[in-house]
Amino acid sequence: MNVLYLSSYNTKNKAGYYYAVTDRVVELRKQKINVYNVNFDRGCSAKKDVSDINLAFPKFLNSRFPFFYLSEAYLFICVLFFCKKRHFDVIHVHWAYPIGYIGCVVARYLNIPIVLSCHGSDIHTHPKKSRYIYRKTMFALQYANKVLCVSYSLKEKLKELFPEIKDNKILVSYNGLKTKNPVAPINIDNRKLITYVGNLNYTKGADRLVKIVSLLTDKYKGKLRVNIIGDGPLKKELESEMAKLNVDVTFYGQLDREQVHSFIKFSNLIVMPSRREGFGLVALESFIYNTPCVAFDIPGLREVFKYNKLLLADSVKSYVKLCESILSGSNLELNSKKYKIDFRIDFVVNKELKVYEEI
Known part of the structure; x- marks a missing residue:
């Protein structure tokens, strides 16, 4: 054929x-x-x-x-x-x-x-x-x-x-999805590592990152590192707003897939504040690597979150609470084996x- x-x-x-x-x-x-x-x-x-x-x-x-x-x-x-x-x-x-x-x-x-x-x-x-x-x-x-x-x-x-x-x-x-065994990024330390992966635009909810990070910073002052991987029209605005917060934020731009998977696997939390999604590949990658991913409850993500429905939030307030719960060390079963089979x-x-x- x-x-x-x-x-x-x-x-x-x-x-x-x-x-x-x-x-x-x-x-x-x-x-x-x-x-x-x-x-x-x-x-x-x-x-x-x-x-x-x-x-x-x-x-x-x-x-x-x-x-x-x-x-x-x-x-x-x-x-x-x-x-x-x-x-x-x-x-x-x-x-x-x-x-x-x-x-x-x-x-x-x-x-x-x-x-x-x-x-x-x-x-x-x-x-x-x-x-x-x-x-x-x-x-x-x-x-x-x-x-x-x-x-x-x-x-x-x-x-x-x-x-x-x-x-x-x-x-x-x-x-x-095909996965490998990624190597840890060089910036791993004792602080909690939060990572965003995606285009920096309105559809992906990149503008929501400032509010989410700001609220988390209030509770975890000096204990957070934020990695933002991706590029897009909101990048300059995000860089300006994030600079006003008392938090260590690094903008990496576009990275190779192996590097992205390294950050996903070794992060404490993946944030996915999208307004619309067709599928949600970043969430799938997160669950396969057994890393918690928090997102808003939108139709395009419900299938990827079918084994982890409790990680879907209906408001910014509940979103931040879920993030805080994960960063505080709550026990969470992500069923990564099921994702490896289904996808x-x-x-x-x-x-x-x-x-x-x-x-």
């Missing part, structure tokens, strides 16, 4: 979407599947990772009028070129718009079966930005032979926002291979 993988992750910002795609590619190749991965890099980097082709997405081709027409034309020409250059039995595209939409246009033109994977913001956030994006997302969802969502909550959100999509064509396929990457890929065969 020859599979064309299409994606648009940012190699300069290796977040959940990046690993959701690349982990699948690695596992497919491990199983001797001929997968050809073409990525349109939003970081405008030509650096090659697991992708066969990593094209720098021109900065001027943004999603604003009138450039989205040029953006779509550029993607269409590139995808059509690769499809005509090689024979593919199926296309698997990750992210609904623009790459998902263009993938479906090319699939219809060449009569190739296509699977569309939705990861979160491409369903619950981006279609709300404009009627144009909504319509293009709708086309991709309607044309794809199968639509895969990374969680049941994302599936329900998709059905709510796009009621025309039939339930029997939407499947749930979790993001899997194995080989199980995920095998399920998706069956989908390819069915269409």
Whole structure:
């Protein structure tokens, strides 16, 4: 079987979407599947990772009028070129718009079966930005032979926002995970270590970090270290606000996955203040490494927290109380073994291979 993988992750910002795609590619190749991965890099980097082709997405081709027409034309020409250059039995595209939409246009033109994977913001956030994006997302969802969502909550959100999509064509396929034995970070000491991992934006709740850290600092003065891993539009604001607090905070920017896993495993607590999530990969990584992770009770996280529902908070006040309880040494069973079984990457890929065969 020859599979064309299409994606648009940012190699300069290796977040959940990046690993959701690349982990699948690695596992497919491990199983001797001929997968050809073409990525349109939003970081405008030509650096090659697991992708066969990593094209720098021109900065001027943004999603604003009138450039989205040029953006779509550029993607269409590139995808059509690769499809005509090689024979593919199926296309698997990750992210609904623009790459998902263009993938479906090319699939219809060449009569190739296509699977569309939705990861979160491409369903619950981006279609709300404009009627144009909504319509293009709708086309991709309607044309794809199968639509895969990374969680049941994302599936329900998709059905709510796009009621025309039939339930029997939407499947749930979790993001899997492979883990190693990470080495301890060099900044480990006797203080309590709190870590945030994610994009520094409103959706991820990065603005909530100041309030949460401030309240924890009042109780644990001089006993906390805070690591913030990630980048985004709120970084400068966070640096300014955190500097006003009497706490040791380090901003690391983007780190490699091995480094992120090191901080997760050796932290006392992972904070995840997201307002919306499609899946919650950081929480999954935390539980697999047996590290407590506290989050707000939002639909996209309930599946990942299904064995640890007590770590979901409904307000900032209850969130901080949960953090204080963990930092004070409360006994907590995280059921890490169950997570290692439920979210194995080989199980995920095998399920998706069956989908390819069915269409």
